[in-house]
Amino acid sequence: MGNVVALCETNGATLRSNALSVISLARKAAELHGGEVILLLVGKGVSAAADDACRYAPKVVVVDNDGLENYLAETYAPILAKVAQDQGASIVCATATAIGKDVMPRTAALLDSGMASDIADIETADTFKRATLAGNAFSRVKISSDIICVTVRQSEFSPADALDSVGTKSDAEAGELNSYGAEFVKLEGGGGGDRPDLNDASIVIAGGRGMGNGDNFAILEKLADTMGAALGASRAATDAGYVPADWQIGQTGKIVAPDLYFAVAISGAIQHLAGMKNSKTIVAINKDNEAPIFQIADYGLVAKWEDTIEPLTAEIAKLKASQV
Amino acid sequence: MKILVPIKRVPDPELKAKLKDGKLDLGGAQWVVNTFDEYAVEAALRLVENADSGDRDGEVIVVTIGPDDAGVQLRSCLAMGADRAIHVQGDDVELDSLMVAKTLKAVYDAEKPDLILMGKQAVDGDANQCGQMLAGIAELPQATFAATIEVVDEGKALVVGREVDAGVEYKKLPLPALVTVDLRIVSPKSVVNHVTPDDHEYSDGPRYASLKGIMKAKKKPMDQKTMGDLGVTATAVVTELEVTLPEARAAGQIVESVEELVKKLHEDAKVL
Numbered sequence: 001m002g003n004v005v006a007l008c009e010t011n012g013a014t015l016r017s018n019a020l021s022v023i024s025l026a027r028k029a030a031e032l033h034g035g036e037v038i039l040l041l042v043g044k045g046v047s048a049a050a051d052d053a054c055r056y057a058p059k060v061v062v063v064d065n066d067g068l069e070n071y072l073a074e075t076y077a078p079i080l081a082k083v084a085q086d087q088g089a090s091i092v093c094a095t096a097t098a099i100g101k102d103v104m105p106r107t108a109a110l111l112d113s114g115m116a117s118d119i120a121d122i123e124t125a126d127t128f129k130r131a132t133l134a135g136n137a138f139s140r141v142k143i144s145s146d147i148i149c150v151t152v153r154q155s156e157f158s159p160a161d162a163l164d165s166v167g168t169k170s171d172a173e174a175g176e177l178n179s180y181g182a183e184f185v186k187l188e189g190g191g192g193g194d195r196p197d198l199n200d201a202s203i204v205i206a207g208g209r210g211m212g213n214g215d216n217f218a219i220l221e222k223l224a225d226t227m228g229a230a231l232g233a234s235r236a237a238t239d240a241g242y243v244p245a246d247w248q249i250g251q252t253g254k255i256v257a258p259d260l261y262f263a264v265a266i267s268g269a270i271q272h273l274a275g276m277k278n279s280k281t282i283v284a285i286n287k288d289n290e291a292p293i294f295q296i297a298d299y300g301l302v303a304k305w306e307d308t309i310e311p312l313t314a315e316i317a318k319l320k321a322s323q324v
Numbered sequence: 325m326k327i328l329v330p331i332k333r334v335p336d337p338e339l340k341a342k343l344k345d346g347k348l349d350l351g352g353a354q355w356v357v358n359t360f361d362e363y364a365v366e367a368a369l370r371l372v373e374n375a376d377s378g379d380r381d382g383e384v385i386v387v388t389i390g391p392d393d394a395g396v397q398l399r400s401c402l403a404m405g406a407d408r409a410i411h412v413q414g415d416d417v418e419l420d421s422l423m424v425a426k427t428l429k430a431v432y433d434a435e436k437p438d439l440i441l442m443g444k445q446a447v448d449g450d451a452n453q454c455g456q457m458l459a460g461i462a463e464l465p466q467a468t469f470a471a472t473i474e475v476v477d478e479g480k481a482l483v484v485g486r487e488v489d490a491g492v493e494y495k496k497l498p499l500p501a502l503v504t505v506d507l508r509i510v511s512p513k514s515v516v517n518h519v520t521p522d523d524h525e526y527s528d529g530p531r532y533a534s535l536k537g538i539m540k541a542k543k544k545p546m547d548q549k550t551m552g553d554l555g556v557t558a559t560a561v562v563t564e565l566e567v568t569l570p571e572a573r574a575a576g577q578i579v580e581s582v583e584e585l586v587k588k589l590h591e592d593a594k595v596l
């Protein structure tokens with residue numbers, strides 16, 4: 001059996017919160033594999049986050065190189081593959097973020113490995129549970145390659161806690177960087193503002209096509225502000241240009257499982273449900289009492305958003321005020 | 325531009341999943357082209373055509389690995405406007421992503437297209453692996469989750485707008501390259517080839533096959549191949565042991581007012 005190498009994303013001097021989910025999986029996998037957890041940081045300047053990473057694992061490998069200023073699957077995948085081999089890994093894993101989803105299958109190809117995507121659990125050393133069919137089924141898959149590549153669904157793994165002891169850091173070479181001519185051009189940011197990240201928020205408020213236009217989302221923003229919630233949307237709302245595409249929740253958007261989810265003017269198509277139905281408490285506000293969203297909502301309010309969101313915001317503000 | 329579009333058939337995603345002996349019961353399945361693959365065909369057609377004049381400069385080849393019946397889905401892509409098809413015989417349940425990628429690599433070597441354009445994931449397995457694996461094996465640059473594609477450098481490169489967690493990332497790829505598409509690739513102005521006038525607006529979504537298209541598709545070439553013909557000897561390393569259905573959520577309740585909602589969220593659900 002072998003070690004578990006977990007690719008962790010960083011933000012300045014700290015690990016990104018999504019990294020704590022793959023660390024949770026890595027610990028469980030290392031136990032099943034009788035190996036050690038090794039965190040891998042890759043990119044220009046990632047050494048800055050090494051101290052933070054060392055709080056979470058006995059070993060941290062850092063590949064810090066000026067040629068890695070912008071993330072590219074072409075340059076990252078060979079590094080992952082090489083570190084996995086050098087470190088005697090039997091599992092290589094990452095959180096299923098835009099980076100994890102992009103780089104891990106390419107890494108698997110370089111290692112000639114099988115891969116389990118977006119898993120909900122590791123059951124035995126080589127058996128994984130994952131959602132398929134837009135979350136309408138679960139599949140248990142067994143992988144027989146020497147090294148197994150995995151991405152984890154962030155909402156299924158609670159963030160790892162820091163360990164009592166501090167791990168050791170070592171540097172590894174990036175090797176020859178070949179981008180196959182690919183170049184990063186630019187990133188056009190979405191529009192989350194100062195709000196919590198959709199993937200980390202404990203409360204999410206999502207609006208759908210029934211909001212009518214982008215300006216009407218301002219009323220949801222006010223509601224979000226009273227609770228420190230993140231904002232999301234259905235695909236119909238993002239496609240119509242009401243809000244940025246990176247707000248989309250669902251099979252092809254973000255997958256979230258907050259403590260509290262508000263679906264406002266969202267009908268509840270299976271592709272949308274795929275992204276939110278594991279939320280602990282779901283509230284639906286929709287004027288159509290037959291909207292499918294009511295079938296999975298814990299609390300449903302059959303009403304127009306125009307008549308409910310402002311009073312709701314006021315009522316919650318009142319409750320919050322009484323709590324301090 | 326010569327474009328290879330790998331496609332896969334999937335059970336109609338609108339129909340409810342049924343189980344039999346711990347596996348999906350596909351006995352009565354209605355098979356359709358995977359949504360994202362259909363979008364890739366649409367994007368490929370937009371890349372090679374002049375939407376105003378109807379002229380075309382390039383070729384769109386669709387390929388699938390699947391049983392005999394999968395020819396139906398290839399024909400529907402031909403009816404949309406693809407030029408020819410390659411059908412590699414394979415049994416869905418014996419394939420894994422890596423095998424599919426290796427098989428497609430053999431097709432890539434034989435066809436030498438400028439671009440491989442495919443869906444970002446199949447809506448049945450939701451794995452999102454094949455494109456990236458194929459790019460890795462074929463040593464091609466890759467752009468996954470494409471929402472926009474623009475042809476640049478006199479047709480020698482693409483700038484792809486990729487949907488990432490923090491917005492849209494633009495990435496430039498010299499050809500040959502591999503691109504996987506996201507949903508918004510079929511928006512009215514998402515593909516710009518600078519042959520079709522830049523201000524042209526497509527209608528949203530993939531094009532329907534016209535009656536003429538369907539008639540023409542019957543005569544378009546469809547190559548039959550086996551994995552053996554292509555020299556592929558790999559076997560699957562990923563096997564599905566069992567499929568289960570998630571537990572249904574307990575039935576919820578309808579509340580009558582905002583006050584009642586907030587009270588219940590606070591006192592019963594304890595989330596406020």
Ligand SMILES: Cc1cc2nc3c(=O)[nH]c(=O)nc-3n(C[C@H](O)[C@H](O)[C@H](O)COP(=O)(O)OP(=O)(O)OC[C@H]3O[C@@H](n4cnc5c(N)ncnc54)[C@H](O)[C@@H]3O)c2cc1C
Pocket residue numbers: 207208209210211233234235236237248249250251252253254264265266267268269270271272275285286287288291303304305306359360447507
């Ligand atoms: C391959 C594929 C992938 C997809 N992926 C996703 C995905 O990731 N995420 C996603 O969300 N969708 C996805 N979709 C789209 C999905 O099928 C639905 O089309 C979409 O979720 C519908 O969004 P909606 O509920 O906002 O709009 P609609 O279905 O139009 O619903 C609008 C709702 O608003 C209600 N309403 C209208 N006015 C008011 C009002 N004044 N007050 C209160 N309620 C009102 C209506 O009663 C209705 O229920 C995908 C589709 C495909 C084919």
